[in-house]
Amino acid sequence: MDRSAPWTVVAVAVLLAMLPTAATQAARLRTPPAAPGTVLLVGEVDVGGTHSGMIELLLDGELQARVPAGQGAFQIELPATGAAGMVSLEYLAPGVRLRSLLGGQQRLAWLAGRDGRLTAQDADGLRVTPLATAVAVLATTVDGVPPATDADLAEAIRAAWGSDLQVVATALERLTVDPGRLPAGFPDGLSLVADVAAFNAALRADPGLAASPQLVFDPMPVSSVGLADTRPVLALAGPHGAPGTPLESNGALLMEPHGQGDVLLHGMDDRPQLYAPRPEMSGTIQLLPLQSVPTWVGYAPCRGDEKATGMLVATVLGRDLRRHWRGQGVSLWQIGTDVVYEQPDCPDPQPWQERRIELWAAPGIPRTRSHDAPAMLVGRHALPMVCGVDYPHHLVVEACGRADHVLARGGSGTAYPVGEAPVALTWGRDASGAIRFAYADGRVSRQWLIDAGDGVVQTVAWVAEAVIDGYTATGSGHATRIRGAGMKAGRRAAAPVPAGPRHGAGAP
Structure with a gap:
C-alpha cells in the first residue's frame, strides 16, 4: 500500500486552494507565442563609391539566401534552423566585396x-x-581559421591589434571608392587584405591607402552610447596576440567615474587626466579636459626648416569616444584626440592642430559580481604585482609579474613577491567596485574583474601608483589573476609578448 498517496492528495488540494481564480490563472499561465519561422534581418551597406549588387546570407559558410542591394538599407530572412554557429553576410558588387560576421x-x-x-x-x-570586413578578416587571420562561434569571434577580436583593424578598414574604404588602386590580380579589396604579404607590399607602394584613418572612421555610423555603457569602468585592452593567451599588458586604457559626474582616464598620458563627459545625440561621448596643460613630447625637425630641430609641445583640446562594433563579450571603441602642437624655439613657431584616432577592444565586464565578492578572496592567491620604474624623462608604474597574496578576513594580508621581502598590506572594496590593495611600502593597486574566465584564472584591469625617489608615479594595464592557488618561488610567469601588427608593416 502506498502510504504517501493521502499526503499527495492533501498537498494537491491545498495547492489548488491557494491558486487564483480560473480567469486570473489563465492569464498568468499563458505561454508566449511560438518563435517565428524566420528572423528578418534589417541592415545597411555603408561604404563609399557608386555601385549596386547582392547581399548574401551564409550559415557556417554555406549560402542560404541572396537579395539585391546597394548602398543603404536591405532586408533578408534568416532561416530558423537553430543549427548554425556563425551567421555572416557578404555584399558583392563589381570591384567590391564586403563581409560581416553576425554571430x-x-x-x-x-x-x-x-x-x-x-x-x-x-x-x-x-x-x-x-570595419565589419576588417573584423571578419582579422578574426580569421589571427588564428588561421574562421571563428565558428560567438566565443571564438570574441577571442579572435581581443587577440587582434587595433592598429591592424584600423589599417585594414581604412584601406578597404579607399579601395572601394577607387578600385583602380587595386594591384593586378586582385578583383576587390577583401581579396587583397586577406593576403597579408600582398597587402603589406601594396601599402609600401601606395602609403596613402592607410593614411589619415580619421577621415574614414569619423564618418562611420556608430552605435549610440551613453555614460551607462562605460560603467562600472571602461577597460580598453591591449592585444592578446593569439586567442586564449593570458592578457598581460602595461599602458592599457581604463576610464572610471570620478567625483560629481567627471571621469578619470588612465593610460593615455603620463598621468591620469580628468575629463567632463558630454554625450551627444550622434552617439559620441565628448571628453573635455578639466585642465589643458602643455606637455613636452620630445624633439622633432622644425616644420619651416627640417635641417633644424626644436622642442615639440602638445596641448590636448579634447577627446571623444565612439563605439563602432559589438559582439558577444567584446566591443570596439574609437578614441579620437584633438591636439595643438607648438615648436617655440623653431624659426616658424606658429602652432598647428592635428587629430589622431586609436581603435581599442573592450571586453564585456561581467554584470554579476557574486564570484568576485571580497569574502571569496580570503586565502592564498596569485595576484598582479606592480613596481615603479625610473625611465629617462618620466616615472612609470608597471606590472612586474604576479606574487602570492595571503589575504585574511578583516582586510589584512601579506604579499610575497619573488626575490623580495614579504610586504604587509590591507585590502578591500572601493566605491567603484575595484578590489584595492595598499602595501606597506607605499604601493597601491586597484583591480577590476573584466573576465571571469573559468573562475580560477581570471583577467583584471588595474591602475596603480608608487613612490619613486620621492615622486608619485602611476600606471595602468591588464593582468591575470589566479584564485585560490599560490605561485612557487622561481615560477613567476613572465608576460607573453603578443605578436606585432601584421597588417601595415612597412607603411608610414
Missing part, C-alpha cells in the same frame, strides 16, 4: 525577440562596412 544563429534569434525582427540597433554586424 551565432540562436543568439540572433534571441535578440530579435517575439517579432522576429533584428536591426542594426540590435546587432552592429548588420552594418556591412569596411
